[in-house]
Every structure is written in C-alpha cells, then in structure tokens.
Amino acid sequence: MRSRAIARGLRAVAAVVTATAATVMSACGTAGAAPVQDAGLSPDILAIMNKPAYQHAQWGLLEIDDTTGEVIHSLYPDQFFIPGSTAKLVSVSSTWHTLGGDHRFTTPVQALGTRSGPVLDGSLALVAQGDLTMGGRTKPDGTVDFTPIDHTYANDLPGATLTPENPLAGLNEIAGQVRAAGITEVHGDVAIDPRLFTSFSELDPSPTPLIINDNLIDLLTTPTTPGQPAELSWRPQVAPYQVESTVRTVAAGGTTDLVVTASPDGTRITVSGTIAADAQPTLRVSHIQDPNAFGRTALIEALARAGVTVTAPPTGPNPVGVLPPSYDGTDRVAAYVSPVYEQYARLILKVSHNLGANLGICLMAVAAGSHECEDGFGGITAFLRQAGIDPTKVQLLDGRGGNPVDRVTPDVENEILHYWQGTPEATRFREALPILGVDGSLAFACAGCPTCPGKGKVWAKPGTVAGFDAVNQRLAVGAETLGGYLAAGHGRLHTFYLAVNGASTQNIDTFFDLVNDLNRIAGLLQEQAEARH
Template identity: 30%
Template sequence: MRQSLRLLAGMLVAVTALTGVAGAPVAAQDRGSLAGDLDAILANPGLAGADVALVVRTVDGQELYRRGSDRRQQPASNAKLVTSAAALEVLGPDYRFGTTVGATGRLAARVLHGDLYLRGTGDPTMLAADYDSLAAQVAAAGVRLVTGNLVADDSWFDGVRLGTGWAWDDEPFYYDAQVSALTAAPDTDFDAGSVIVRVSPTTAGAPARVETVPPTDHVRIVSSAVTGAAGTGSTVSVDREHGTNTITVSGSVPAGASPVQEWMAVWDPTGYAASLLRAALGAHGVRVLGRTTRGVTPPAARTLAERRSMPLSELLVPFMKLSNNLHAEILMKAMGRARSNEGSWNAGIAAVRGVLPGFGIDPARLSLLDGSGLSRMDQISPDQLVALLIAARSRPWYPVWYAALPVAGEPDRMVGGTLRSRMRNTPAAGNVHAKTGSLTGVSSLSGYVTAADGQALVFSMVTNNSVGISLKPIEDAVAVRLASPGSAAAAVRADTGPEPDGECSWRKAC
C-alpha cells in the first residue's frame, strides 16, 4: 500500500495538466469531427434498446458533445464520485476513524474488576493485526484478568446493516457486506466485514483443507470439498446461508494447484470484530471471565488502548481505485454522524445533499439512497456528474481526489484500479482518470482526459437497460477518441463481449 502511495505522489504532477488550461478555446477540439466520431461509436448495434447518455465539456464548462445527458439514470459506482467529494467537504482529508478499548472498575494486582469496552467509529481498515495491537496495549496496561464482560460498542452508527434497494442475492458476498461501526477486514484492500475462505488441495481423493483469513470462530465452515486429480479443473463453490455465519464449501480443487480463495461477507460484523479482540486478548495473556455482550461505553470509562486509522486522503486510494462499496457506506454514515450526530444513511444522505449546491447540483433533481451505487433506486444524470467533476477542481482537496481516481492502462492495482486492464497502448493510457461503474444492465465511466492538443476535458457516459453485453469497450472507445488527435473513428473499434458481473475489482482476479 505505501509503495503504491509513493507511486501516486508522482502522479500528482499530472494534476497541473488539468488546472492550467481552463481557458482553452472550444476550437481546439473540432466540434463537427468529434460529434461525428462519437455518434459513430454510439451507433454500435450492442446499444440497441439501451438508454445511453454522454456529455463532454471543457474544464471551464463549454459543451462539446451531449446525448441525453440531462436524463437521470442509475449510476452504479459512479455514485462514489458524489460520496467521496462530499466526504472530503464534510469530514475533510485529514479525517481519521478511531477504535478504543476502555475499562470500568478498579484495577488491582493485574485484575480488572469490571468490564472491557471495545468501541468503534466505523474504521474499515481494521485488520486482525490491529485488534492484536489493541490487546497488546491492554496487556501492557497491566491487565491479566477481567472479571466482567467484553462489551462491543457499535453505537456510533445505527443498527441498519444493509442499504435500501440492495439485491438480496448479493448479501453473502464481500462487496455487499454489512455496515457497522465495529468491523474488520481480511486484507489490505480493506474489504471490511468479510473473511477470505481459502480452499487448498491435499492429496487426490481426500477432503480439501478449508480455512479462513483471518482465523475466526465467528463463522462456521461446512465443507464437502475434495481434492481432485492433478490437472483437472476447479469446481469449488463457496456460499453463506442467509442470516447465519454458516459458510458452505463444495466441489473439488485439483491436487498440486494453488488454493482457491473467495471473499465472503460475515453476518454481524460487530460480533466478528469482538471475536478477533477476544482471541487476541487470550493470546496476550488476558483472560476475560464474562461473556461478549453489546452495550455503550460509559463516559467515565478510561482508555487502555486505541488506534487511529490512516487519514481519509489515503483511504481514498483503495476506496476509489478498487471501488470499495463498504468504504462508501461507512463514509456516508460518518458524514451523518459529523453533521447531525446520527450515524445513519438518512443523516448521511442529508449531509451529502447539503453540499451538492456548492458543486452546482440541485439536490431536488437527483435521488441517492446509499453511497456506493449498489441501490437500484439511485438516480443521477451525466450532466450532474460532470458539474461535480468541474467544480471539484476548485477545491483544495482536488489533487488527492484526482490522484485516487483509476488511471487507464496502469497495471498497478493501486494506480490503475478498475481501469488497469482497459485502454492499454492507446492515447488514453496513463491519461484518462475516471470512475467506473457496473451493475447488471448498467455501466458508467466519468472523469477527466487531456486531448492530444493539451485541452483538458471532462466527460460522463452512463448507460442503463443494456442486455447481455459488456459496454466497457464502447466506453473505452469514447475515452480513446477524446484523447486522440483529429478524427479517429476508423481507429476506434468497440468489440462488445458478454456482460461482466459487477465491477472488475469485485472479481479480484481481473
């Protein structure tokens, strides 16, 4: 992560290309040639019956092309442009999440005569190692025995775990994980509220080995998976029973093959976080006699251990590059807490709507039900997204926001993000900084591009109601044309394939 952040620091120099040419004349990009080429790209037969909207403007707002761009549509993960910009406005780039372990009662002879309180504020970057560090701090404070309970305090947010309009059948998977003020991630992508289920081969014909990362007793594994013959294909399937933490594993993994890994959302991330701390306390010689319960930390509790997250300016990188849904929803509730002392979606959405006029967006003319774009009830127009992109350039936080956007054709995951495999070896590679978005039947791409003559442009393409095809090649063709000199229609080819299942990063391997 830190190496990737250093790479990003160099990329900030590129921001000057988008801040010094606001007055470039419209003539720098020939309207007729551009319109003809974009019309030709959007005439792709794969778009028949789809609702396609595209707008292209200069960074000072001059319109170069538009097609249906005032119509509201489902934005998919382009909603994260709104959420991230609003979070920088409301919380600030230096905002950090805090997690503490507090105590009540008297500490004497290494015995705490009271309860321990684990209190969270939504930190999505908490790893098992961080709970281990909290436990080590408790032990260093002289505690060896706790006569009371371990109390999990997730009251910073409300108890609503899943967003309005989210698909029920996505609920077991990590990109649709539950939102809680206490949570944990299994990796440095910070996929909060999930575990990695690792299925490894043993010997042919024997049961496969199944384990979780991190190890936790919060989930129960029920496996019928076996080790297949060497050279056969993997048929491993991993699922979680709705409303439970029973994870089922079936199929076969070939002998000698690499382990199969699946990221799965846990049911009740609060309990998951508490289980990691309890296990870590035991590993550091701290025994808790009582149960793990839920409650609110008393104001008089003294802090024994604490951790602060990286600042929001750094969290933006995995959030936006990898299109992390849980980061968006946690930030939404954190904004609600900051503005109205209520960590809920409703309060967060109100906070977002409060800053939209500053971006030139009328909040009465859009609908946002969550922060990630998972909700099928979200509605926003490409014109509104472009207004946001233009207005963001005047903000002091713009350089870190711009650098956090995926960059076309850059193979490093923490640079290219969801665009790392797209537009390689084209004028758009290393040039287009844009946010992707995908749901079944929905695809979006909105961001910045510098034309061949140095003119800085903003664009937004959102397509709804497509059937059975990937719209990514068409979006790429549009972005490549914007980055290309002169008429490039003949050189831009959009071969559509099967429709992908969600964002690239959600599939991990792409």
C-alpha cells in the same frame, strides 16, 4: 436453472467490472450501425456507439475543458441516467467534503470498573467509530492496500485476490496497548459498543460501526493432484467459526466450481465442489452474521495473545448490558487510529467498495449529530449546495449506486469533478480514481489490445447495472457508465461523463465487450483532447 446461474454471476457485476485478457481482446475492434448522430464525435467513436448491442439504448456524454469551461462534446447532458457505481462519485465526494481528506478515525477502548495494580475489576469496552478497515489493509507506510478485484467480489467475479495484511492487525495493536497500560487481568467482560449509528434497509451491504475484514471470512482453495482433496486456508480465524472443505481436485482443464454454505448464524462454513489441478488458488467468502459478537471474541483472543486474560467466556453474544450511558469518568486504556479518510476514499473508488460507500452515508449522519444512517443523505444535499450544484440533478437512496431510484445527469457528474479541481485536494481526488490500464477496476482495460488509447491518462470511475432478460434469454445492461478526467496535454484536464442505458448482449463474455466499449471511447476522447492542445 440457466437464468438463476447467470443471475448469480451478475450480482457483483452491478458494481465493479474487470475482465481477463481473453475477454477484452474481442472488445478492441468496432462494428455496427444505428442511432447516434454526429455530435462532433469522431467516426471511430460513433461506430462504437452504433453497434447492434445499443440498438434500443440511450447514450449520454458530456466532456468539458476544465480550464476554459468549453463544452467539447454533449449528448443529453441534463437527462437522468442510471449511474451504477458512478454514484460513488457523489457519495464519496460528499463524505470526503464532510469529514475532510485528513480525517482519522480513533477507536478507543475504555476501562469500566476499578483498577488494582494489573487487575481490572470490571470490563473493557471497544467504542466502535465506523473505521472501515481497523488496520486490516494498512501497509507499513500508512496507506491502504487493495487489489484490482477485491475479495468482497470473490463469490461473483473470477480472479479476486487478497491483500497480504493481517485482518486482525488493528485489534492486535489495541490488545498490545491494553497490556502496555499495565492491565494483565480483566475480571469481567469485553464488549463492543455499536451505538454510533443504526443502519437502514436501503443500504445493502449494511454498514456496521465495527467492521473487521469487511465483515467477511476469506476462504482460499488451492488444487493439489487429481482425485485428492484440495487445500483450504481461511482467515481471520476466530472462535467459534469453523470451516470445512469437501472440495476435490479434478484433472487439469476440468471444472472449477466452488460453493459456500453456512449455518444460520454463520459460524459453521462448508466449501464444496471441484477445482481443476491447473487452476490458480480460488477465493470465496462467507458473511459474518454478527459483527459485534465476532469482534468481541476476536479482541478477547487478541488480548490473550498480548498476555491479558479475561474471565468471561470468549464466545457468546456481545454483552451490551455492561455499556454505560456515558464514558465520563472512565479511563481510556487503548485507541486505534486509522489512516486518513483520503485512503479510504481511494479504496472505495479504486475497487468500487460497496460497504465503504454505504458507510459514508452513516458517517455523514453521525457528523450531523444523528444516530440514524438515513439522515446522512442530508450531507449529500449540503455538499452539492455548498459546491453550487443543483441537488435535483441527483437521485440517490444509497451510497453505492445499486438502488432502483438512483439517477444522475452527466452535467452533475461533471460539476462534481470540476468542483474538486478548485480545491487543495484536486490531485488527491483525481488519483483516488481507477486509472485506465493501470490499477483498480480499470486495471485490465487494455489487456489483449494491440493499442490502448488513453492508457495511464484517464482517471475514471466505472459503473454497471445488469441482469438477466428471461424473455430474450440474454443479458440486459441497464447501465454502463464511466466518469472522471482526461489528460489533455500541457497539464490541462477535461472532465467527462459517459453513459449508456438500455443495452443488451448475449452472455457474460460479450458483456465485457460493452464494458470495454466505454473504456475505448474514453481513451479515444483522451487522445483527441490531447491533440486539441
């Protein structure tokens, strides 16, 4: 039971790492002794690398002055390392290069049938285009919103929170456009056209052409008074989804333990367990099993709110049979236009958004004229070759960095980072990365430490692969990685990639010490880089 409980707690740690001030405080100091020899590294960095947790581990590091090309530090730069979510530097770079940072996704709604005044004798078809958020995170200024711990990790990491935007905003806008086009009655059905691409088994989570709220139902539990039922709010509220809570509030300081169960089709959801009276509102999520049926119902409900009635029942399977072979000769009556792709890349990199990273593989396949997501890996190969980078320095079978075959070298990550510096997108790409001690999955890196080397001066993507070691009853950290840019003073930047494979630690609390070891090393490297100039 203990191993299963720990394993559950680690499922999302493999992609995004955050910590509370309490867990980070113990990572502020250093201790140890062992294998890493002096590679021009300072004693404080060597002391971290030689801690007992890394006794059997392998470190890799490559730091390069991006202006001069001078190699500052180098440890096994050509050796493969398990990347964890730093693989997203490869997949997001490739998608960005393929689509362009200013690419927008236009999701049309086509009228199928004949019009007679305000009546459509036929059906509406929303033609899904792989828009990651469909307006569900778009702020009034057109940027995409995020929080340090994304709701997609709510079942696995403490502290996940929601952005305030309405997950159904895009569908509401589409419905308003249909009404503005003069349609008030649809004597037929509403269908989602999901034919843009077909995913494949290695992409987990699996992308879908239509994505609403990351294909999740958000479940927010708030404590009341001890002995009383807790309050539950949930979103997006779409038929036939129903949510029930049996959560009880327990005394302050008690156990908060929430469990989500769902029917096989995902439409009947129960939240059970306990929440302490002094706990913060606690978020959990449940997966939408059929995004197309969900999206169809959500659009029919949005149309009703906009004053458009549909004769077909609002719930039920997605009626793909009404979709035509082609939309030639049909009328476009609405279209939702997304923010630019740079904003989606920012979301993916800042919070380590796994679905978005995998979606990029499918979008590259579509850009190449294929409907099979597996063909999208050719987009990575093409990007690397165009950038003058040897593709054999990368092994990937997904976009997120969670597949057992995934490997990168410190050298290739530095080459990708250097590539962006020679493009007009240099600043946008760098600022899309988490910033040490400021935002994204590095927001809490400095919490609780008396000093924070590199705060606000390190832009980097972290990555983790971890699991339970049943032999030794401890955590095996297959990979802890960090790659990005260091501010080196006078407008100069250093690229760096730092990795350790094969560490181990006793529990979740000490695991965060390892996470922050890399954050601290990056901060020290930044201070030393700045001192050089």
